[in-house]
Each structure stands twice: as C-alpha cells, then as structure tokens.
Amino acid sequence: xxxxxxxxxxxxxxxxxxxxxxxxxxxxxxxxxxxxxxxxxxxxxxxxxxxxxxxxxxxxxxxxxxxxxxxxxxxxxxxxxxxxxxxxxxxxxxxxxxxxxxxxxxxxxxxxxxxxxxxxxxxxxxxxxxxxxxxxxxxxxxxxxxxxxxxxxxxxxxxxxxxxxxxxxxxxxxxxxxxxxxxxxxxxxxxxxxxxxxxxxxxxxxxxxxxxxxxxxxxxxxxxxxxxxxxxxxxxxxx
Amino acid sequence: xxxxxxxxxxxxxxxxxxxxxxxxxxxxxxxxxxxxxxxxxxxxxxxxxxxxxxxxxxxxxxxxxxxxxxxxxxxxxxxxxxxxxxxxxxxxxxxxxxxxxxxxxxxxxxxxxxxxxxxxxxxxxxxxxxxxxxxxxxxxxxxxxxxxxxxxxxxxxxxxxxxxxxxxxxxxxxxxxxxxxxxxxxxxxxxxxxxxxxxxxxxxxxxxxxxxxxxxxxxxxxxxxxxxxxxxxxxxxxxxxxxxxxxxxxxxxxxxxxxxxxxxxxxxxxxxxxxxxxxxxxxxxxxxxxxxxxxxxxxxxxxxxxxxxxxxxxxxxxxxxxxxxxxxxxxxxxxxxxxxxxxxxxxxxxxxxxxxxxxxxxxxxxxxxxxxxxxxxxxxxxxxxxxxxxxxxxxxxxxxx
Numbered sequence: 001x002x003x004x005x006x007x008x009x010x011x012x013x014x015x016x017x018x019x020x021x022x023x024x025x026x027x028x029x030x031x032x033x034x035x036x037x038x039x040x041x042x043x044x045x046x047x048x049x050x051x052x053x054x055x056x057x058x059x060x061x062x063x064x065x066x067x068x069x070x071x072x073x074x075x076x077x078x079x080x081x082x083x084x085x086x087x088x089x090x091x092x093x094x095x096x097x098x099x100x101x102x103x104x105x106x107x108x109x110x111x112x113x114x115x116x117x118x119x120x121x122x123x124x125x126x127x128x129x130x131x132x133x134x135x136x137x138x139x140x141x142x143x144x145x146x147x148x149x150x151x152x153x154x155x156x157x158x159x160x161x162x163x164x165x166x167x168x169x170x171x172x173x174x175x176x177x178x179x180x181x182x183x184x185x186x187x188x189x190x191x192x193x194x195x196x197x198x199x200x201x202x203x204x205x206x207x208x209x210x211x212x213x214x215x216x217x218x219x220x221x222x223x224x225x226x227x228x229x230x231x232x233x234x235x236x237x238x239x
Numbered sequence: 240x241x242x243x244x245x246x247x248x249x250x251x252x253x254x255x256x257x258x259x260x261x262x263x264x265x266x267x268x269x270x271x272x273x274x275x276x277x278x279x280x281x282x283x284x285x286x287x288x289x290x291x292x293x294x295x296x297x298x299x300x301x302x303x304x305x306x307x308x309x310x311x312x313x314x315x316x317x318x319x320x321x322x323x324x325x326x327x328x329x330x331x332x333x334x335x336x337x338x339x340x341x342x343x344x345x346x347x348x349x350x351x352x353x354x355x356x357x358x359x360x361x362x363x364x365x366x367x368x369x370x371x372x373x374x375x376x377x378x379x380x381x382x383x384x385x386x387x388x389x390x391x392x393x394x395x396x397x398x399x400x401x402x403x404x405x406x407x408x409x410x411x412x413x414x415x416x417x418x419x420x421x422x423x424x425x426x427x428x429x430x431x432x433x434x435x436x437x438x439x440x441x442x443x444x445x446x447x448x449x450x451x452x453x454x455x456x457x458x459x460x461x462x463x464x465x466x467x468x469x470x471x472x473x474x475x476x477x478x479x480x481x482x483x484x485x486x487x488x489x490x491x492x493x494x495x496x497x498x499x500x501x502x503x504x505x506x507x508x509x510x511x512x513x514x515x516x517x518x519x520x521x522x523x524x525x526x527x528x529x530x531x532x533x534x535x536x537x538x539x540x541x542x543x544x545x546x547x548x549x550x551x552x553x554x555x556x557x558x559x560x561x562x563x564x565x566x567x568x569x570x571x572x573x574x575x576x577x578x579x580x581x582x583x584x585x586x587x588x589x590x591x592x593x594x595x596x597x598x599x600x601x602x603x604x605x606x607x608x609x610x611x612x613x614x615x616x617x618x619x620x621x622x623x624x625x626x627x628x629x630x631x632x633x634x635x636x637x638x639x640x
Binding site for chain 1: 243254546547549550551552553554555556557558559560633634637
C-alpha cells in the first residue's frame, strides 16, 4: 500500500467479511474472511474463477446482500447492521449498478430507463427528463432516447444501463461483468466509457470480470481464490 | 409516488390489453351481476309497494269469521249495513267506510258473455279503494237508496263485453238482473298476487242484496283511516265496537278479523327485500371469483417481471414502493372492471326490467357500492401478489431468467 492511499479518505472498509450459505454439513463458505479497503476515486477490478466469491463480495459491497460475519463500513457507517429499507436507501443515494445482462426494463424507452433511479429519488419529471437526456448524451446515445431496449444493440443497451447507473452521480459504480455479453470492440468502448467516468468525475468503480484485458483498465486488481483475497496487484506498480 | 405508480399501472395494462381485459371481465361480470340483481329487486319492491298503495293507503279490511290458517274460516254471521254505519259513526279516525258483498255471475251483452264478480257497494268503495272513473258517473243517492239496476264496469269487463264500443248507457245482464251501464272504472292492472283487479262490476249494495243475494249480508267492510292517524288505534276501536255489536263475551275470540293493509305491504316488501339481498349475495360470489382472477394474473405478472423488480430494488426502490406499484396496478385493473361493470349493469337492468316487467329502478347508491367493492377486491386480491413482489430477494430476482 503506497502512502498516497492514506491521503484520500476510505469509502469502503471490509474487515473479516464471511458469507455462509446453508447450515451444518451443507454449509457453503462463499467468503472466508475478506479484508478490503476502497478509497474515493479508486477503480478496482475483482477477478477470480467462478465460485471464488467475487460476485458475492460485489453483492455485499452493493448492499444487496449482508455478510454472515465481519464488518462493512461504508463512509464509516456499519452496513451489516442496517435494515433492508435502510440498505435500499443507501443504494438509492450512493450506488450505481451495471449488470452483465443489462437489466433494462423491456418495452420502456431508453430515456425512461435512465429516468428510473431519479423517479425513486423523487426528482420532478421535467428535471428528470433533462438529467436523463444529458446522461444518455454522455454515453453517446443522443437520438436514441425513444428507442426501446429491443431496438438497440447489446453495446447500446449496456450504454443505456451505464447512463442509468450514472445519472444519479453515485459515489460508487458496481459493475458485474459489464462486458460479459459483448464482443471485443464493444467491450473496449464500454471500458473506455467506464474509465472516463472514473477519471473525469472521480466516481469509484468496483468491477467484477474474468477477462484480464478488462481488468487492465483498473488501478488495482483484487484476485479472489476460494472465498479469499489471494493477491492485490497495483497497475501503477506493474507499469 | 402514487401518481407514478398509477402511470406505471396504466402502461402495464396497455402492454397486455388482451390479458388485462380478460382479467377484468371477471370483475365486470361480478359488479354488473350484483348491481343488476339489486336493481331488479328494488324494482320488484317498488312494484309491490305501488300496487298495494293503489289499493288505498291506510286501509283496514274487516271481514266476518277468523282465519283458521290456510284459508279456512270458522263460520260466523255476516255483517249488516248497520255495522258499517256504526264504524263510520263511532270510530273517530275513520275517513271512509265501504261495505260490500260480492258474487260471481255471468254477465251478458249481446252475443258476448263474461263471468265476473259483481260487487254490491256504494260510492265510498271508489274513494276507499283509490278507484277513479274512466267515463260516466258515480251512483246517485237515490239509486243507492232505491236499489236501482245501474252498474259501473271494470276495464276488463268493458273489454270482454264491449270490445271497442262505448258501454255507457247500454243494458247488460248480470245473471238474471238487467242493468244499465252508467260508468266505467280506470284500469288498475294486475295485483301483486297476479289477479286481475279490473275484472269486476259495481252495483249499489241494496240492489245486490235484494236482487242477486236475496239477503241483507255485508261480507266485507273496507275502512280507510285519515292520513296521520294511527291505524293500530283505529283497528283496536273497530275490534271493540264489533265485539260489542256482535255480543262476544270476554272469554270468546273475535268471530271477525281486521286486516291492516300496511302490515301486508310490510310483509310483502320485506319478502322482496330479503330476496334482493339473497340475489345480491349470490352475485357477490361471482365478484369474489373475479377477484381471484385478478390475483392469479397479478401473480403471473410478478413472476414475469421478477427481473424488473430485482432491477428496481437494486436501484433503490423500497419494499413499500414496489408493494404500492403492484397494488395500484391491481386496483386500477379492478376499478376498470368496476366502471365497465356499472355500465353493463345499467344496460342489463334496463333489459331485465323490460323482460321481467318490473319498473326500472337504477339505484345510484348500489352502483357506487358496487364500484367501491371492485376497488376493494383489487386491494384485497392484489395485496398478496404485491407483497410477494416487494419481498423478493434482489439478488435472486436479478438472476431470474
């Protein structure tokens, strides 16, 4: 850990996080004690084989899941103690999600999809529309506002999803295999888009991927093996 | 939030027009059935009330003999004209007293003949029974006193004997009695019991007694009570008076009976009201089935949209917000059903009242109740699927295929 890390304030601190599914003999240990610190403005890639616990870790980071034991501090708040509703509010105000399968609402225009998180934030319709339009423009989808997901290519759908994740200007963007369904050219476009948001807007990014090329966009790569952090590679150190 | 949920619900319904319309059909039929049944029932009640009131309101009917159950009567001496006069004289609340006797005979005019009931009475009969004259005149005092051979014809008798001809001034035969027609009565139509109330001929009581019956009997006394006076008190007064006049000792039962028409009205409308409630309740079962249809389709919808729900939850929707969204959708569906149900009920009530020959009564109260019921059905049957949606685990939901 370089000294420059400590100048920035810790956004996320995981300490001894475990996650166990089932009980007794049938228990599966998805996470076996994870310690991880993510600072504001970090771009972290999480890699590992399937079943290594990387997705579980991302779900816990995104407050979608709760750890079995251990401490998760988000902005110095102990998340594992929060109720379901409190965690939903945390997601609403601080997190943006990008999924492998895009998860856009069918038969709903790109613009309305991007507006969705703003609806839950209670932002008035006119302002919502404006914000969603500029978010779509930021991902290079001007003129596609009226299109439904079915009328867009995979790459375009993922851009809409990114616009939806970023329209609220979250502190953290959590991306679960964002390029998993895309060809190389589209993947590079998406990665450059994500990287630009990290660089230009200082949004922290945690991305799960199994592709080394995609992980190479991150500052740090966390390798998961069998529910534990095996190694952390800093790209600036590598380079 | 509620406005958004409402907009979303409309959007969702528009997306599945066919499925939504089939779903609400259950509620439409349920609401329409309840409202129509109640409307028809109300119509029947109004009809019963109207018919009894057309007999005359505040009417007491005094007959000799006691009812012995199922139409049997203990033999008892008839009344006389004096009894009627005594009632008129001694019971203070009395408005009119009409003594009468009747007999069924064959009436003949030209080649036509018709069996009908001949009622010997006086002009009070018209007043007490709410009869009005279609044409001609009432009996004169001298005709009543002298027992003249004059008669007033009911509408049915006019039709059967005269067809389209004017009966006034014609001579008809009532059994052996030749009689001049001096007037005809305005039609009253069928009674609640299905008998034709226009099938009668009125002649002066004295004429009846002397020339048809051959006795001085009065078989029936109709007594109308002044508006605002208690019929119960008048009934008691009449009973006391009759017991005295008929020399009934304290230990003996009445050998006559006094019926209050209001009681009969109450009894009959009570019956139709019970019937209405029963029909409504049966129809409400179909509304219940409609509700189950909504629950079914909402459960399908929740399953189909599991990924959408997962996305919404991930983005930060609260449980309460997801619950509201699906609940509102169910309520909007069922309310649509309610609106169309009310419209269908309006149509069905008009047609049914025509087909069943009861007056058309559209009760706005029951229409509103029916609509509110449909909304309630949406809330009750939408709650379970909506709760299911709200309680989904976001991670599972996001993974759902």
